Amino acid sequence: MKISRREFVMASGAIAASLAVGPKLAMAAAGLPKIKLGVGLKAMSPIVINLVIGEVLGYNKAEGFSVTTQVLGSNANVQVAVDRGEVDFGVGVPSFGLPVLAQGEWKKSINFYEYTYPYKWDIAVLPKSSINGYEDLKGKRIGVSGFGATDYPVTKNVLQSLGFDPDKDFKWVAVGGGVPAGVALERGQIDALAYYDVGFGLIEAAGLPFRLVPRPAKLPLIGGQFLETQTDRLQKNKAQVIGLGRAVCKSSNFILANPKAGALAFLRMYPEAAPRGSSQDQAVESIYRAINRRIKLYSPPYPGAKMGSINVRELQTEAAMNHWNISDYGLFYTNDLIDEINNFDLDKIRRQAKEYS
Template sequence: MINRRQWLQASSAFAAALALGPRSSFAQATRTVKVGVGLKSLNSSVINLLIGEALGYNAEEGFKVQGLALGGNANVQVATDKGDVDVGIGVPSYALPILARNEWGNSQWFYQYTYPYKWDIAVKPGSTAKAYTDLKGKNIGVSDFGGTEYPVTRNVLKSLGVDPDKDVKWTAVGAGVPAGVALQRGAIDALAYYDTGFGIIDGAGIPLELLARPSNLPMIGGQFLMGLRQRIQAERDLFIGFGRSTAKASRFILENPSAGAKAFLKLYPETAPRGSSEEQAVKSVLEAISRRIKLYEPPYAGAKMGSIRVDEFVTEAKMNDWDIKDFSKIYTNDLIDKINDFDVEKIRAQARSFTG
């Protein structure tokens, strides 16, 4: 389970994060929902979890949101299990091994806010590596070993016959622009990263080429909203409300990404590049989220936004030889119908007419 060192790290990160929050909120909100994310600082990768504050969706549900960057997935899991955050982001690469050891606590995933597949491997322009199988003997960079790109990329390489322990070297190079610089300077041969991370590197003008994705990529690695099971049962309307706000925000961004970027910057102006104009700041957000927003909607015919498919967990467990016979403890789809009970066309019209 969570060891003492992880708990102390999580407690420290949570205490530091309490001072953070959006610059504006709605006075009519009756309570604050603390949302923990596994980032070192809040950024636009979680835009659809946050802009409901600026668009009035949270106020309609009777709450305001405080986003808390807790530094890593383990910290978020601890904070959620302890009840220190109301909603946390859950990731299968961290959670499923706990479930396999029969040590899963009382948290439950209730909404999938990003669907697979969002990772890639980039190389410098002109690299001799053109495919994932060309990476044998290469040094692959990741942001850090607690990032989702590390376990997911290991799984994909393994599925292609590349031993992730013997055939490649792994190096933690930091997040965002520093990761791109490490690739540019040749400190690493390739960079495994996720969509919004590559967007930040693109925005910094660092050239890179994405290797062609293998065919039949496994549908693994979605990201989920979670809360304590007993709280979801006792405060059902609150969790439906947060999921609905997220779904509305996702629809809003899909309809008008620039408007979504403006709403995010209204809440978190400090995330804009220093000295940038509004136009430049909006562009920086759009560069970061352009790949991610395509993953808000489920890639399954007829599936409702936010709905969870157990097949993704089964696939990831098999790839890692995790013996899990029952996944029901970890997720529920019971809130999805209510979460999606809103006028989608009204949200799209709001997005089209939004001026900031």
């Protein structure tokens, strides 16, 4: 999958309006510098819970800034916004960044923290479906949330690794995210749904039926998601870059220590995320069920690796699967900040999580 310069320019057209839309938070610390974080979502979702709750937990304030999260609609939009300096930080994804690197056009940005590790996608079908393995999907209609979301290119890569031609062997259908995706499956508009862990949690919480197709035995470790910023910002304001990474690292550990406390913190920032008419306990349970699959991916699946560190083999695997010719990944990522990002009192964060109410 390639992103042309024309597509980057077209994507930027959606950004100006999106930048004006952010969470209506009253807890932003007065007087602190405000930084903008772009995410490739159409609406705020607990999928990015560990990126945002540092604001209400005081982790951003401890680093000397306040964060406003901007929903920009797609990962391509985020990449444009970071490159143009329209947001200070963004979510970086290899499926959109590596093609640019392969074309020799990756110049301004760098990924410095992996906040979610592979592998987070699955394929779901209705409980009585005759599809019992990925080999049964040939000729079927596979739904994805959108063609600008990572579930589309990553699932295509996996199917290609199994010997399929993703463009000829399947019909791809954009069905939207969250509950609408589950409704499309339930109503038979698609035969299968390729989606991510938190999305399936939202569908499950809504009571919609599905079952996950067993994953292939050799699933490639691809599709991690990163924090990125302009290389110039990293060089000139290294402390701020480390600070955001540390706030996210603290938030991730907070959620791991007490997932329901993390859900409560998210709801305090985004009360509109609560199901209509629900009590606080019911709303917390809903968010918890949505994130339960995701939180295990906050920690690296590599022995001895520190949280947030980036394993270049993930990038190399995805590049090889797509025939992207990349000899040097040095411009794309760095692990130089990981030790400083992880330099905090982990036991204190865990105690805070256990005591949070």
